[in-house]
Amino acid sequence: MSIIYDKEHRTFTLHTMNTTYQMKVDSLGFLLHLYYGRKTDGCMDYLLTYTDRGFSGNPYDAGTDRACSMDALPQEYSCRLSGDFRSPAFDLINGDGSFGCDLRYRNHQIIPGKYGLAGLPAVYAAEDEASTLDILLEDAVSGVQVHLLYGVLPAYNIITRSVKAVNTGTGTVCLEKVQSACLDFVTGDYDLITFYGRHAMERNVQRIPLRHGTHVIGSRRGTSSHQYNPMMILAAKDTTEDAGPCYAMSFVYSGGFKGETGQDQYNQTRIQIGLQDEWFSYPLSPGEEFTAPETVMTYSAEGLGELSRNLHRCYRTHLCRGKYRDSVRPILVNSWEAAYFDFTGEDIYRLAEHAAELGIEMLVMDDGWFAKRDDDNSGLGDWQVNEEKLGQPLKTLIERINGLGLKFGIWVEPEMVNENSDLYRSHPDWAMQIPGRKPVRSRNQLLLDFSRKEVVDAVFEQICNILDSENIEYIKWDMNRSMADVYSALAKEQGKVHYGYVLGLYDFLERIVQRYPDILIEGCSGGGGRFDAGMLYYTPQIWCSDNTDAVDRVRIQYGTSFGYPISAVGSHVSAVPNHQTGRITSLNTRGVPAMSGTFGYELNLGALTAAEKEEIKEQIREYHKYAGLIQKGDYYRLTNPFESEVGAWAFIAPDKSEALLNAVMLEIHGNMTVTYVKLKGLKNGKLYRDEKTGSVYPADALMEIGLPLPMKLGEYRAYQMHLIME
Ligand code: GLA
Numbered sequence: 001m002s003i004i005y006d007k008e009h010r011t012f013t014l015h016t017m018n019t020t021y022q023m024k025v026d027s028l029g030f031l032l033h034l035y036y037g038r039k040t041d042g043c044m045d046y047l048l049t050y051t052d053r054g055f056s057g058n059p060y061d062a063g064t065d066r067a068c069s070m071d072a073l074p075q076e077y078s079c080r081l082s083g084d085f086r087s088p089a090f091d092l093i094n095g096d097g098s099f100g101c102d103l104r105y106r107n108h109q110i111i112p113g114k115y116g117l118a119g120l121p122a123v124y125a126a127e128d129e130a131s132t133l134d135i136l137l138e139d140a141v142s143g144v145q146v147h148l149l150y151g152v153l154p155a156y157n158i159i160t161r162s163v164k165a166v167n168t169g170t171g172t173v174c175l176e177k178v179q180s181a182c183l184d185f186v187t188g189d190y191d192l193i194t195f196y197g198r199h200a201m202e203r204n205v206q207r208i209p210l211r212h213g214t215h216v217i218g219s220r221r222g223t224s225s226h227q228y229n230p231m232m233i234l235a236a237k238d239t240t241e242d243a244g245p246c247y248a249m250s251f252v253y254s255g256g257f258k259g260e261t262g263q264d265q266y267n268q269t270r271i272q273i274g275l276q277d278e279w280f281s282y283p284l285s286p287g288e289e290f291t292a293p294e295t296v297m298t299y300s301a302e303g304l305g306e307l308s309r310n311l312h313r314c315y316r317t318h319l320c321r322g323k324y325r326d327s328v329r330p331i332l333v334n335s336w337e338a339a340y341f342d343f344t345g346e347d348i349y350r351l352a353e354h355a356a357e358l359g360i361e362m363l364v365m366d367d368g369w370f371a372k373r374d375d376d377n378s379g380l381g382d383w384q385v386n387e388e389k390l391g392q393p394l395k396t397l398i399e400r401i402n403g404l405g406l407k408f409g410i411w412v413e414p415e416m417v418n419e420n421s422d423l424y425r426s427h428p429d430w431a432m433q434i435p436g437r438k439p440v441r442s443r444n445q446l447l448l449d450f451s452r453k454e455v456v457d458a459v460f461e462q463i464c465n466i467l468d469s470e471n472i473e474y475i476k477w478d479m480n481r482s483m484a485d486v487y488s489a490l491a492k493e494q495g496k497v498h499y500g501y502v503l504g505l506y507d508f509l510e511r512i513v514q515r516y517p518d519i520l521i522e523g524c525s526g527g528g529g530r531f532d533a534g535m536l537y538y539t540p541q542i543w544c545s546d547n548t549d550a551v552d553r554v555r556i557q558y559g560t561s562f563g564y565p566i567s568a569v570g571s572h573v574s575a576v577p578n579h580q581t582g583r584i585t586s587l588n589t590r591g592v593p594a595m596s597g598t599f600g601y602e603l604n605l606g607a608l609t610a611a612e613k614e615e616i617k618e619q620i621r622e623y624h625k626y627a628g629l630i631q632k633g634d635y636y637r638l639t640n641p642f643e644s645e646v647g648a649w650a651f652i653a654p655d656k657s658e659a660l661l662n663a664v665m666l667e668i669h670g671n672m673t674v675t676y677v678k679l680k681g682l683k684n685g686k687l688y689r690d691e692k693t694g695s696v697y698p699a700d701a702l703m704e705i706g707l708p709l710p711m712k713l714g715e716y717r718a719y720q721m722h723l724i725m726e
Helices: 303-318 345-358 394-403 422-426 453-469 494-515 550-561 587-595 610-632 699-704
Strands: 003-006 011-015 019-025 031-038 090-093 104-112 131-138 144-153 158-167 173-185 190-198 201-209 213-219 231-236 246-252 257-263 269-275 282-284 289-291 294-300 332-334 362-365 407-412 474-477 520-523 541-543 569-574 598-602 634-637 646-652 658-665 687-690 696-698 718-725
Touching: 003 104, 003 131, 011 131, 011 144, 031 173, 031 294, 158 173, 158 303, 173 246, 173 294, 190 213, 190 550, 201 550, 231 257, 231 269, 231 303, 246 257, 246 269, 246 303, 282 289, 282 494, 294 303, 303 634, 332 345, 345 362, 345 394, 345 610, 362 474, 394 407, 453 494, 494 520, 550 569, 550 587, 550 634, 550 646, 550 658, 569 587, 587 598, 587 610, 587 658, 587 718, 598 610, 610 646, 610 658, 610 718, 687 699, 696 699
Parallel strands: 332 362, 332 598, 362 407, 407 474, 474 520, 520 541, 541 569, 569 598
Antiparallel strands: 003 011, 011 019, 019 031, 090 173, 104 131, 131 144, 144 158, 158 289, 158 294, 173 269, 173 282, 190 201, 190 231, 213 257, 231 246, 246 294, 257 269, 634 646, 646 658, 658 718, 687 696, 687 718
């Protein structure tokens, strides 16, 4: 049994293959957190300590027991008003204007299978793969009930959490904060690892020691954002890639979020993540309910590498969906960096001709094909093909491209509108802007109010008109600004708009997924501005960054790999000098990081020399050989490219029969010292043969001492080695 309720001790124990999670209902009905970590049996309530502490108040019903305080005890789901003065997970305003509530245990249910969340993305599982625990807490005064949902996937070492609040009272309350998961640790000295960045430089890794006070990350932008990824890791001080305890919380949501962690006055640690509570104020009338998005948690006693692999396995097979979930994605060429807005249908066709010659499998026509869209100042909102610009009907163009043996894909940005568009001229109130104020423009575009169903319906219809009439096999779903003017013309409560927008987005995407199950969707938001687990439920791949520079990509994809499977990472070979950095790297070097994801090209193939074309053909042949291993193999980070002179990583077959080593030299110096890259994850005691040279290496030496990289001159050299177990 993966979920056990012990009546005697009133404990709930959740077991996965390698981890255990435990909580307890105390004598007053408070739900206290006991343990999360390495798998164990038994009752851990001995960890709770009770002492009379100054200024840590006591629940009224504790009577004269001054040792019982929610301010010091580890909470499972803390709320304001319980006497816990740390940052609460749950807060509301009552009908009388008072803040907070007092949540106590009422009952629980253990259910086979994994719960789902209506209208929200969530991890899914077959009934025999998962179990659900639903613990009901209640505030007797307001009648607000809170369901704490736990999904346990033992084989994946994953525990998911979500929260449903129901107003069973007689008056309206207003939810002010609903975090999806909170974890309290009574002991420990942790580091916090987060992923920060900016447009074209996403998911840099920051590891800092946790101190007293609260460290907050999040997004107020209406998207999960380039600036902070909705994911946090707590690691013991000495935890490395390969050893030591660590915990991950990954938020399955694509809008604003807030992650908080820090040490309290008693040196205890709290970490929690959920919806951004700024711009959130959610009235709940009697009978109404509110569902918070899911948070996925995993624990590894074997370091950060195992932690990531737990998330990879779960997201790749139990969050991503559809036809392309398990299949190797087509190698594509995208027109963006090849032509930007400056193309005709013939240019696109020629790009496809070159692509066909090289062995590329799909042509993606990026921005610029619709309405009046010769630059990024107009046209968004009008999803009609600009046949004049293309010089031929889209149908003809697609048929000709299909005739070359290529699939055809197209770029869309359904959430946006330019003021210079027919849609805006006929429905200015569909754009998010506050009456009487001028909106913040970004890329000269405004957001459509996707919290309104009629707006979603109207854009959906336009997009379907295109998808229904043409043979389109891929969509790149883009989103190129942050939400600044939060206002919905019809909403009575503006505090619901941020959340309502994301639900509208998910509704749109779900309808697309259901209606076009065979279309592959790639998410995008100025590259990786919405690279989150929520999007992965609809789009099994996401354009990782607008930065296609091979060297920067080594670092961006390293950061991304902590939380997301390699099968989700959109990565392309582009031209040199690189359009974002001006850096020059060889085709080989550009190919190595690009292959560590959903491989493709994004450059004017017509401008390539004959030698470059031959090299690309070879690159594509190689990719086909490794694609299955890259997509489904276990991913190992071999170095930290923020600190090391080499960026190196490997894919290891689950049965360890083969490995693909990748390395990019990030620095070159005179009279270089030798760079040894240590392999990981190989089978001890075995020999591995380099497929190209035939050289044979002992696995243990490869993992203990490493492999010396060739000492060749030249910047940013890259190496790939395919090792086969003898
Ligand atoms: C965003 C995307 C790019 C490209 C442009 C088109 O920036 O990230 O890849 O699609 O939009 O306008």
